[in-house]
Amino acid sequence: xxxxxxxxxxxxxxxxxxxxxxxxxxxxxxxxxxxxxxxxxxxxxxxxxxxxxxxxxxxxxxxxxxxxxxxxxxxxxxxxxxxxxxxxxxxxxxxxxxxxxxxxxxxxxxxxxxx
Numbered sequence: 690x691x692x693x694x695x696x697x698x699x700x701x702x703x704x705x706x707x708x709x710x711x712x713x714x715x716x717x718x719x720x721x722x723x724x725x726x727x728x729x730x731x732x733x734x735x736x737x738x739x740x741x742x743x744x745x746x747x748x749x750x751x752x753x754x755x756x757x758x759x760x761x762x763x764x765x766x767x768x769x770x771x772x773x774x775x776x777x778x779x780x781x782x783x784x785x786x787x788x789x790x791x792x793x794x795x796x797x798x799x800x801x802x803x804x
Contacts, residue, residue, distance in 0.1 A: 721768075
């Protein structure tokens, strides 16, 4: 199970990579930006196992970018915190960089815009 343990790195990129340096964490956050809130929303949108999703959601809650509402409920909603919402420009910059450098000329990327 993936858990969050804060980094002691003096480098801000190193610390951020502890939260966002995992493929599934990046994609779970993307789906949260696009409106997913319930566990089943994430499962339907991502090719991720239930165990991996449970692990990543817990890690993102522990890191303070998502919150579980209500915290102890079996069917909780996962919502972006203010720290999570502050990542929107980071994701927009990643999308812009990817469109510029990772798509062949003439191919367009699927639109990405946080809600």
